Amino acid sequence: MATPVTVYGPPLSTAVSRVLVCLLEKDVPFQLVPISMAKGEHKKPDYLKIQPFGQVPAFQDDEITLFESRAICRYIAEKNPSKGTMGLFGTNPLVKASIDQWLEAESQSFNPPSSILAFQLVFAPRMKLKQDEALIKQNEAKLVKVLDVYENRLGESRYLAGDEFTLADLSHLPNTQYLVEKANRAELFTSRKNVGRWWDEISSRPSWKKVVEMQNAPPQ
Amino acid sequence: MAIKLYGAPGSTATLRVRACLAEKDLDYEFVNVDMGAKEHKKPEFLSRNPFGQVPAFEDGDLKLFESRAITQYIAHAYADKGNDLIIKDVKKMAIQSVWMEVESQKYEPATSKLIWELCLKPMWGMPVDEAVAEENEKKLEDVLDIYESRLSESKYLGGDGFTLADLHHLPNLKYLMGTKVKKVFDARPHVSAWASEILSRPAWVKATATVA
Secondary structure (H helix, E strand, O other): OOOOEEEEOOOOOHHHHHHHHHHHHOOOOEEEEOOOOOOOHHHOHHHHHHOOOOOOOEEEOOOOEEEOHHHHHHHHHHHOOOOOOHHHHOOOHHHHHHHHHHHHHHHHHHHHHHHHHHHHHHHHHHOOOOOOHHHHHHHHHHHHHHHHHHHHHHHHOOOOOOOOOOHHHHOOHHHHHHHHHOOOOHHHHHOOHHHHHHHHHHHOOHHHHHHHHHHHOOOO | OOEEEEEOOOOHHHHHHHHHHHHOOOOOEEEEOOOOOOHHHOHHHHOOOOOOOOOEEEEOOEEEEOHHHHHHHHHHHOOOOOOOOOOOOHHHHHHHHHHHHHHHHHHHHHHHHHHHHHHHHHHOOOOOOHHHHHHHHHHHHHHHHHHHHHHHHOOEOOEOOOOHHHHOOHHHHHHHOOOOOHHHHHOOHHHHHHHHHHHOOHHHHHHHOOOO
16 A cells, blocks of 8 residues: 655645645545644744745655645656546647646746735735735736636637646636635636636536635644 | 747747757747737737747647747657757656746746846836836845755756756846846856856757847
């Protein structure tokens, strides 16, 4: 029986949840080591040894230590090609290229405005920080442009990279969850027919529902 | 010609792909996209890149956008040509992948904002926002401190050899070395040595030969 892999970080973190949903999709058993960011545990020397940027998540299995959630996801998918959701990172180079393309689009175009919005609208109030209205407006405008591109794409294709759910779709789950459920920005997604349909489908996957349960569970 | 690259000569993302094609010794047709005439926002180009950005890429029937997806495709599809840019071993490739993400998530945002302020705005007679430049210079310094540490343990960012993890940095590096921000690279000995080395690679010199 394989040793469970280790993920460091709180499930509430978007980047941590990206890795958790990938592990669940691939049926890879894991243990979660909580890192209290409120107590600054992510900036302590022991943690910096495995994640020099002092961010979550970090990941370990019996062979390797990694950071950067998208690199971790790619590794998990590459290492477990026949487990769980098979086509998660493609079964041939051409499909993989398409998945990489939309994973990069998520990374370069969707992530920056959506994570700033999630921070401003959800985390800042929780941390009693003042919200920056100009920044919110600016990033909503950027996100809207990206969602317009997605609306077109998802009218041609069931999922971003093709007919199957892949890492490219998965990577969008964490930030969108916050925007739809906690930031009162559901309308951005649901007002677009294809994007709305896609969000319903991907967020209803049992793997993501399980992650959301972990996020909503009382702190340990 | 099977491989076509649609881009603009000064575009960092276009250069990223050109660097990769040069390292792999591949012939391709370069199709100029006239950004001054807003060609990149017109329907024909949008069918190649719906985000209206350069570059876009074609290899036979395969059409791609996003420079870092294109370079990864090239590196895998043409693994047996030119220089190795990816590693076969799954574990070693995972480490390379970490540093490719670092470039994407940490180096790119800070450096692209600096390039916008210090290189592009002046070119178009727009006023520089010193506060933004300062903020991003500080962010870049924090990132380069970690690079300094990494490069003191590892010859290249992704491992023992030059890979996409290093290559992806080249375009933004080229621009910043022509600005006052050069000093933050020079101030860190391992980073400085790494930067000089990768900037002097024959493939990079070739890829930038036709660019001002």
